[in-house]
Amino acid sequence: MAVDELTQVPPGAGLAAALAHLDRSMLNGFELVEVVKAIARQVAHYQAELLATAWESAHCPPGDETSPPERTDHPDEYAAEEIRFALTLTRRAADTLMGLAGQLVERLPAAHDALRSGQIDLAKARVLDEETAALPPPAARHVVDLVLPAAGGLTTGQLRSRLRRLVIAADPGAAAARQREALTRRHLEHGLDPDGTATLAGRHLPPDRAATAAARIDALARAAKQAGDGRTLDELRADFYLDILNGDRTPTGRPLPAGGVELVVPLSTLAGWSEQPGEIKGWGPVLAEIAAKVADQQRDRSWRYTVVDGSGTVTAHGPLRRRPAAGVAGLVRARDRTCRAPGCRAPAHTADLDHTVAWERGGPTTPANLGVLCRHCHRYKHSSGVTLTQPTPGTFVWHTRLGHTYTTGPAPPT
Template identity: 35%
Template sequence: MRDAEVARSRAEAVQVRAVARFAALSEESRGVAAEVALTLATTEHRAQRMVAMAQALTSRLPATLAALDTGTIDAYKASKIVDATNPLSDEQAAAVDAAMVGRLDGRNPSSIRRAAVRQVAVIDPDGHAERGRKRRLERSVQLVHQDDAMSTLIADLPAETATAIYGRVDRIAKTLRGGGETRTLEQLRADVFAELCLGHRTAETRTEVFVHVAATTLAGADDHPAELSGHGPVPAWLARHLATRPDSVLRKVVTDPVTGTVLDLGRSRYRPPAALAEWVKVRDRECRMPGCHRPSHASDIDHTDDWARGGKTSAANLTGLCRRHHRLKVVPGWHFRQDDTGTLHVRTPTGTHHQSRPEPLHSAPPF
């Protein structure tokens, strides 16, 4: 399978160069997408995307194109870097392109997008902050009627608001399982969401959402991007705003500005088991399964080495895994191991090896 994927990626790189060359040689740019669409029997909208991506890869993102050449990534993964760097200048895009070298192999499209956005926030913090302000002005709710007496409700909301809403719906839905309940978790989430919107459900305890922010950023000494668990980078101004609002559902997690390690959880816990569980969730931020971004505060705390087999209940042996990947541990052929550095190693039934380690909130400053 992997050989076939590499071959497909290399063929996509050839096509990218061909499309870029055709666009460069065309005397009238307005007809390029139309001719590409006719040649490849695709829509003009898709052809426009192909032309724009080919031009970006060949002129602004040489390292990403090289990764496509070698089969490290495919065109869809490359598009995540193209989209993330779209608002940047050529110089800034080149810096993100260089920073992504070594961060691509073995990552799924969602992980690559988040890594690219994180680099954009570091390289262009002012632009990232301003784009965040503008996007919040575009919040909206849309109703799209579908077939078979169903409709889709789309809410375009600030990340912290949407994260808190989903967390609350998910938590309530999970409490309703069992006791003869026949609805699936997805059905329960949909029903709980509708009940909350229509006022048919009484108030529930607020759901906490974690935002990781450097101590220096919180104090206003710098503008390092913060990290919203399950979402990714958010501008420093937003992190400071959320951390100081008295009605906020977010928990601020203050980190060391040099190492990115946790300094403060925002309040004290006195029961050791609860404190340890909270520490692990804050450290991991998300499910530790490579490529999974479910927030750790909505995940299980797992003994990497099973407790029943002598595994210790310690930070070095505990990881946050979402319920789906927690259950994967008991499937024959899957093996999980955590080494002394905190890296989680996952071996699949076919013998392939994958690993994950919580990324630092920000890079250490140069000295």
């Protein structure tokens, strides 16, 4: 079978047979990537079959190799132990496997079907389960149905963010109650790492206060870097984090800069007309009340507005107060929102503005020729064999060095 025919073969016995007869040494780079994609679909199929079989074994009554194929109505309390012993798993790993099996087969059958067909992988199936766990089954299935058509083209981070927004919108009251309960479990974690360093972190913190604190540390680090400090930004952030907690003064002795939290929020939410979630850039979707709180904390600062149409395309962008017009750069950052490389979620305010057609080759400095790329993806774009085009403003077509093409469109509406 030709490699280009693999995409037409559904996962299962047929695809397994086709893959078994391929000779990788006879394939070029483009073809090898196609085979990788086909193997990934086949692996997902087997993972779905593993989960379904493990879940069915939980419904078998006690017996041995001579027992008839009988089933019980309910899973056995210790069904995971059988899988634990058979696969040499820890108890936690066996419980996790059996728990996911039950959730996908019984609670989210569409997600299990998508895994079996290779539409999604096991990591995305886990995200679908985890992010909808607080919803009643009918609402969870509805949310899954909404995201499944696009899930295969999203990273787990993108999928998790989209699900969180939908879960909040599905039941804002329940989401707020879950958050209040989770806040009662806020705590600090600390301990030694295997390499001899240490970890100190807060868990289950209020997102508005955590985002503000992180923005302040980031502002300190950037100010020190601009002043000529030789440490990396990550090193500076970590050092200032400890300096603040230990009561040490900043290197200059000046007051700590407040730092700004970038917030994306519907006007209706700010006005109190709806409970649609907002988004803290770099953090993800948050409850309407949290978005409003962050906005209130920054009411004396400069604000910028962005107008989008029904498809999420940015049609206007500008300042609301104080700051002069951000111009082309502000419009492009508002339009793209994150790095425009496939799957990258680096926020626009931390990324570079790239000329799609290089300026030295006559590329204009206009929204139609500018795009947001994080530093890593910016370097990748300029690596050997990679080309990037922007057929329409905000739509980017990547051609990789092995001949594959990926398209990223405008960010979805908030």
